[in-house]
Amino acid sequence: MDYILETRGLVKKFGELRALDGVDIRVPRGMVTLLIGPNGSGKTTFINVVTGVYRPDAGRIYFEGEDITELPPHERFRRGLVRSFQVPRLFTGLTVTENTAFARYGNPGEGVVSGLFRRLWEGFERETVKKAFRLLDFTKLKHLWNHRPGELSGGQMKLLEIARSMMPDNPRLILMDEPTSGVFPALAHEIFRYIRRLREEYGLTFLIVEHRLDIAVEYADYAYAMAWGKVVAEGKPHEVLEHPKVIESYLGG
Numbered sequence: 713m714d715y716i717l718e719t720r721g722l723v724k725k726f727g728e729l730r731a732l733d734g735v736d737i738r739v740p741r742g743m744v745t746l747l748i749g750p751n752g753s754g755k756t757t758f759i760n761v762v763t764g765v766y767r768p769d770a771g772r773i774y775f776e777g778e779d780i781t782e783l784p785p786h787e788r789f790r791r792g793l794v795r796s797f798q799v800p801r802l803f804t805g806l807t808v809t810e811n812t813a814f815a816r817y818g819n820p821g822e823g824v825v826s827g828l829f830r831r832l833w834e835g836f837e838r839e840t841v842k843k844a845f846r847l848l849d850f851t852k853l854k855h856l857w858n859h860r861p862g863e864l865s866g867g868q869m870k871l872l873e874i875a876r877s878m879m880p881d882n883p884r885l886i887l888m889d890e891p892t893s894g895v896f897p898a899l900a901h902e903i904f905r906y907i908r909r910l911r912e913e914y915g916l917t918f919l920i921v922e923h924r925l926d927i928a929v930e931y932a933d934y935a936y937a938m939a940w941g942k943v944v945a946e947g948k949p950h951e952v953l954e955h956p957k958v959i960e961s962y963l964g965g
């Protein structure tokens with residue numbers, strides 16, 4: 713098996729709390745892998761440590777076979793490690809198209825933002841705008857191109873986050889934090905179908921943190937379950953869901 717991402721013994725402490733307590737996760741290339749677990753089990757912390765928001769207290773992170781543990785977030789992003797957020801981080805004063813186009817630069821530094829803000833559309837390269845429109849078309853948001861994020865429904869915000877995660881030049885592994893939270897079931901299915909299509913058309917790999925297990929299980933190839941900062945099960949999604957330790961963790965055991 714070929715793994716695009718591998719962590720070994722990741723530990724992240726917040727004071728006395730071990731939010732990650734020795735996490736070994738391997739993400740198979742070209743697949744959709746789920747990361748499940750009850751509230752507070754460490755899923756978002758895992759994404760934050762892998763993307764470089766937090767430094768681990770122990771352990772190593774390998775991406776494409778290289779140790780990236782010491783690399784700054786923007787360098788990980790440049791190598792194709794892209795994330796979406798549990799709560800989307802959008803510029804409320806910019807249009808849907810502009811917000812999509814900005815995502816090409818990840819979480820851009822002050823310099824990039826102010827440089828582009830000065831003369832917004834002129835600041836974007838033609839290719840960037842074209843790609844943004846293509847992705848808005850793909851996610852059926854094109855008719856909203858000139859709207860502000862505040863005018864979007866919760867579901868449309870989630871679709872916008874999918875479009876944005878595809879904007880970087882060279883996405884390879886997309887880490888998604890709850891891409892379907894708060895949307896009705898039909899749209900959750902649609903979002904997972906988009907993810908499958910993106911995987912196939914672009915040869916991408918996804919690691920998806922999800923609470924909608926009933927729906928997600930249909931679209932995923934592999935799953936990890938966390939509880940109390942540790943991996944408690946891994947394997948085929950429906951087997952992981954039925955694993956006694958996973959059930960126990962969801963019951964608060």
Ligand SMILES: Nc1ncnc2c1ncn2[C@@H]1O[C@H](COP(=O)(O)OP(=O)(O)OP(=O)(O)O)[C@@H](O)[C@H]1O
Pocket residue numbers: 726729731749750751752753754755756757758
């Ligand atoms: N910046 C922080 N400072 C202190 N504690 C934190 C911080 N971030 C997370 N934690 C704690 O670490 C633990 C794991 O949190 P995390 O957000 O990773 O959980 P999660 O699995 O994503 O949960 P949810 O499903 O609710 O999003 C929790 O106990 C949380 O309160």
Ligand SMILES: [Mg+2]
Pocket residue numbers: 755756757798889
């Ligand atoms: Mg979380």
